[in-house]
Amino acid sequence: EIVLTQSPGTLSLSPGERATLSCRASQSVSSNYLAWFQQKPGQAPRLLIYGASTRATGIPDRFSGSGSGTDFTLTISRLEPEDFAVYCCQQYGSSPITFGQGTRLEIK
């Protein structure tokens, strides 16, 4: 199975700053079937990005995804207060579907 490793584990930033989150796969992700989710306490995950770089419906353009193969990045250009949450990546190109362990984005 494909293991996804996210870094950093925790990222401390201030509103208005830029956030860069990394997701590295143990082997190439088929067809760049890599997604990013945001999760807040007590809520279900929310899809942000699929296909490595396509924003899901209703997702603000301050969220962007990039990368291919084994290295992927989620960038939040200017952090809003509601963006502080846990972010995880997912690969869905190979079975079993796997998730990264998550990056916690906290207010500095």
Added chain:
Amino acid sequence: QVQLVQSGAEVKKPGASVKVSCKTSGYTFTTYYIHWVRQAPGQGLEWMGMIDPSGGSTNYAQKFQGRVTMTRDTSTSTVYMEVSSLKSEDTAVYYCARPGPQTFDYWGQGTLVTVS
């Protein structure tokens, strides 16, 4: 609009079984696979498997083979996920999820299963 509504929280003893339901609406039930994902307290997301509501075929993660059963009822547009031989490590929030253009765009609200 697409909705996935799950059954309520459960408390079970070790060795028992639990069956969680996921009632769908707002789309043609047989068009999209339904997946199950769980999240232990303070942990990440773990994919358990999926079911094709059209024919009922399933694909389970190897870890859950033999202990998880996913079924569907087309008359009520509902999917079920049963876990048997529960252990304390199965304490988690269980989610059903439906793909959108590619991956999980719609999620149920989650069902907390406590094994104690």
